[in-house]
Amino acid sequence: MRAEATPTAPALVIRPWCVRDVPALVEAWRDPAMRHWTTSPVENDADAVRWVRTQRRGWARGDRFGFAVLEARPGAPQEHLVGNVVLKDLAPGKPSAEVGYWTAAHARGRAVAPRALETLTAWAFATLGPDRLNRLELLHQTDNEASCRVAQKTRYKLAGLLPATPPTFPLAGHLHIRHRTT
Template sequence: MEDAASLVEVYQDHDLRRWTNSPVESEADGLRWVRAQGRGWAAGDRFGFAVLERATDGAPPQLVGNVVLKEVASGKPSAEVGYWTAARARGRGVAPRALEILSAWSFDTFRANGLERLELLHQVGNLASCRVAQKSGYAFDRVLPSAPPSYPLDGHLHIRCAAI
């Protein structure tokens, strides 16, 4: 719950708001967002992680991103990953490192339950997400057509399979 105020600050970034579909405009929105993450953990189908950066001056760690595993279910061979990065942390490899850790954790945790493939989706124009996907071992698979209102623009599907 202590991340709610930081979420509001991070979501003031125009680029983040452009590429995500969960606006966080007030502390109440931030609290709802954090609670939704908790419900996903409780249900066992969505696992969100705050990406924190340690301060060098002894201050508390700062929120610099989020990674999430979603739509995971026992016996289901695929799940989806997502992420965002705060403006102040972009261009420093935060997203690829966090996504790599999430991907390894996902396969380690859910492969015995049938998880074989992780899917990463982003809008076609989001070139930064395309680079993150490629750096993180997610191969481009195909262009997905738009599906308004949830997905108003065409998207890229990237896939990463579990190591054999």
């Protein structure tokens, strides 16, 4: 998948995670903000390999589709990891799933998350079809203002407040929803 370049940002390549992403994944997880907002710590190469294998198992089961988000800079020898998007919690007979994302510290402020999430959303609705998926949910803690802005930019409507559920969600949260359009 691709998110086309904009006048201020290069194109994004969105593809399944692979083991060659391990060094960049470890580097991304050194960011204190990332450690604050996410729940799967990656301390070293072994953790990163386990994390990538978890993403690949989700693909094999068909219940979680994690994607590395990379910038494709013209003339650069290879793409550069800038984030992650994921479609998760898919289950037979369940018409909804959850989306998630993160952006590496060096890539924040360049609309990586909204462009990648928009691409993932279109892929999910097109790939899974109306018989399997009609609604996507985006959850974040109420104090995560950046995630709220991403939800708004990608037309995920605020649908309600969620109670705190420590330790995963120590504070109350927002539930944003995007429905399949006909």
